[in-house]
Amino acid sequence: MSVLDSRVVVVTGGSLGIGFEVAKTCAAEGASVVIAARGRADLERAAEQLRQVSKHNPVFYPLDVGKYDQVQAFALWCSERFPEIHGLVNCAGVYGPIGKTHEVSMAEFSSTVQINFLGTVYMCHAFVPLLKSPGRKKIVNYSGGGAATPFANFSAYATSKIAIVRFTENLSQELAAGAFDINCVAPGFVVTRLHEATLAAGPQAATQKFFEATKKQIEGGGFAPAKAARLTLFLLSPESDGITGKFISAPWDPWQDRVFQDRLRADPDFATLRRIDDKAFFKRQ
Secondary structure, eight states, X not given: OOXXXXXXEEEETTTSHHHHHHHXXXXXXXXXXXXXXXXXXXXXXXXXXXXXXXXXXXXXXXXXXXXXXXXXXXXXXXXXXXXXXXXXXXXXXXXXXXXXXXXXXXXHHHHHHIIIIIHHHHHHHHHGGGBOOSSOEEEXXXXXXXXXXXXXXXXXXXXXXXXXXXXXXXXXXXTGGGTEEEEEEEOOSBOOTHHHHHHHHHHHHHOHHHHHHHHHHHHHTBSOHHHHHHHHHHHHSGGGTTOOXXXXXXXXXXXXXXXXXXXXXXXXXXXXXXXXXXXXXXXXO
C-alpha cells in the first residue's frame, strides 16, 4: 500500500517548482491530487505529467490565492467533487520587490504579503472546515528565505514568510482538539523561477553578497526540490501523526531520524520561533 492511498491532497502553487514536485510525489504515493495556480497553461502541462505517475485523474483549478473570493470559489468547487479532503499544502508564493524597503513600490510590497501570507491564511480559513479524515487532518505551509535569518532587500518576501511560521504555530494550537497536524517547511535554496528575479534585479538591488550567492547556487544546482517534497510527504502521512506547530528545514534537519521526530512531538519549544539568547526554557507544569 502506498503512503497516501485513498487520500485527497490540495496543493497550491502546484504547477511549477517545489509545488509541482510535491504534487508529483503525492500522486506517486497514491493520493488524488488537486493542483491550483494562476497560470492555466502551466496547470495543464503539470496535470498531464501527473497523469503519468498517478492512479487517479489529477485535476487542476486556476487560482490567485491572494484573492479571497477566488479561494472561496475554489473551496466550494473542491467540496462538490470530494466527500473528504485529507491534506492541504500551501506552496504558492512570489518574491516581490527587491531593494531597500524605502525605495521599493509599496503596491508591490503589499501584493507580496497578500499572496504569500494572506494567501496561506485564506486557504486555511476556507479549507479547515472541509478537511476530514478517519485519522489526523494535515496542513503543510511553506516558509522560505528570511524566516530563520535576516534577508535584507527582500523584506516583503522575508516578512511574509516569517509570518507564515507564526501563523502555523497559532493555528496548530487553535485546532489542537480537532485532530489536526499543521506544520511549516523551509525548503532551502531550490532553483526555481523566483531566482530569475534576483538576477534581473542585479547586485545593487539584491545586495552584492546575495546576488553572487544566488548565481553560485544556481550554477551548483541548489537543493533538489525532492528534499522538500519528501518532507512534505512525511508530514501528510500517518507516520507524522502528533507532530504539529513545527518549523522544519528539509535540507538541514534530520527529520527522518526517529529521535528527532520524538523530540518534535515531546518538546513544545523545539523547532519553533523563540528568542533564545540568555534565556532558559523551563518545562511546563
